[in-house]
Amino acid sequence: MEPLNELAFDVVVVGTGVCGALISHKLSQRGVRVLMLEAGPDQRANRIQMAGAYVASANRNLSAPYFDGIVPPDILGPDSSKGYYDQSSVRSEQLQSTFQRTVGGSTWHFLGNMPRFVPSDFELYSRYHKGVDWPISYEVLEPYYTIAEKEIGVAGDHDAWNDYLGAFRSKPYPMHAIWPAYGDKFFDSISGRSYQDESDGSARVVQVLRTPQARNSTIYDGRPACAGNSTCTPICPIQAKYDASVHIKKATATGAHLISSALVKKLEVDPKTGVITHLSVLRYGATAESREESLDISNKTVIIAANAIETPRLLLMSGISKGGVGLHLMDHLQGYALAEASEPIYPFRGPITTSGIDVFRDGKFRSESAAFRISIGNDGWGREGSPAKETWKLLLEDKFGPGLRAAVRDRLTRMHRISFSTEMLPEATNRVELSAKVDAFGLPRPKITFSFPDYNKRAFLHAGRVAEWLYKQTGWTQRPLDKLEPSGAGHIIGTTRMGTASSNSFADSFGAAHEHPNLYVAGPCLFPTAGTANPTLTAVALALRTADRLLQLLVP
């Protein structure tokens, strides 16, 4: 292992998820010397084997491809309910979303939906007296959205999205939209109908839109077009879906230095100036044996891009809490509705969702209940009825032979799911703190306090009514659900939010910490409110803006 202090660098980036990787690339491209430190191992060479390991794995969970038999599982892919987060045992009060510790971070297992926030998301308080306003507007971020879409490679329908819910687009998407799933055509045929929304008395035109996706609809950036392998979460075997290894490769090609299996456990702060002077870095090798190093960074810049759980955890382990570190933890709480289509719709082929309904992402009802985004599924009943489970049920009904084959075909080709993701409000009580319990490295685990707020419960009822209306329009038979339980979307947001001063936030809109002159943070942890869009595109747009600011400061 090369001692860290022997490396020459101007900026150190902690975490190589998409935000850390893109900032590293943008800086190193302009000659800034970047050191990237990543807590997880480097598994980039094993993509195909990892996809195989996933299908053969015991429980096919999100982390299944990434276990390597060396690093303890809760270090690689922290399980949300057991082992890593210390939180309530009541499921509806748990944060159910997790992340991936590996070179490239959580985009390895993300789905890849890439909608932008809409203008009202930045002004929730001014418009609806809920949450807070962002210190920047949609207009300020718009140019960075276009760069983000190009960098990541987003496939989308520019004309359909331009000015939708007030979100203008100054440039087209770099790729045409991903073709919709066969079953989406049944929703296309009802697109444009009017829904009388009891929630605020308005009539809404329900338009079915192709969801913008970080998934190639053609060969792009040296990666192939999607072949419809349907394992985007937790791994795309052919990298048609974007993951941050793309920008890590670009960053190292332009001179950035990557050190994997290097966990930053503490920042040393000069109490007088607030400057971060040293990083304590725990380095472990193939034998899991670790070594601690102290990296001198007093005249350098440090960017923490370690996601909305690990960023506040690292700050808290370093004694940094001012500006609400750890507070306002959010996710997009998800619910679903299920139906049997009246004819085969042939799911389980292609990306797991290709279209959605976005009109409920804004409206007067937001002063009472959460906005939500609807995804039209292409994966049967999702977690509620896997093909294997349904086959077993038919066997229990004594089906065999041609009768079984016909019954399997009939049931499985007609299963359909609509899911909805609701916006959580920033509440100081939903938070990340340090637990007295320790992880595999002996460091405090994140203690999570979380809830299923009434604001979201009302949105579940609202979205449930919309789903019922949609299935009525298609003429399909909806299946009754026995519970109203939220699940996590994987969208971990808040905890070091941006704002105008340290009295209301940790950082400014560039991610610069108010109280620490050489410290920046990047990622969805900066969001003051959660909106309803999957967060990564917005986090990347913000990270690109941070990189621009740093280039202005560092490159004469």
Next chain:
Amino acid sequence: MLLTGFSIPVDMHALNLFERIRGGDGQYQAVLDGLLSDQRWGAPLGEEELLELLQASTDRKLLARGLTYLWYTGDLLQWTKLAHDELRPESLLTAATPPDFYAGLMWQAISAHPPALSGGYYGHWHYQPEN
């Protein structure tokens, strides 16, 4: 064909997996031999006649269900979790192999493909499958 609705040869791999799950010591080979040598087996059977044949013993029905499930899904763990009560597995196998999973007949039955192995081209999901 009788069990799955597909023309596939009887496959000892699935039988071995079944033995392992049930902690059997070769007795399922005997159950299978018994079934295959039953004179009604092989003749064209209606649904009810087939069931009658399988119901001849609990082991026979269990084996038929288990093997059919394995052929359809290649999916040991889902099975042992779901079918725990009925099969009372003595050992929970912790993994199938990717080829087991990819070979599952259910994907053919529904004109789809096993996850991670589409073998398809861009956009195939947009069309009604050919078969």
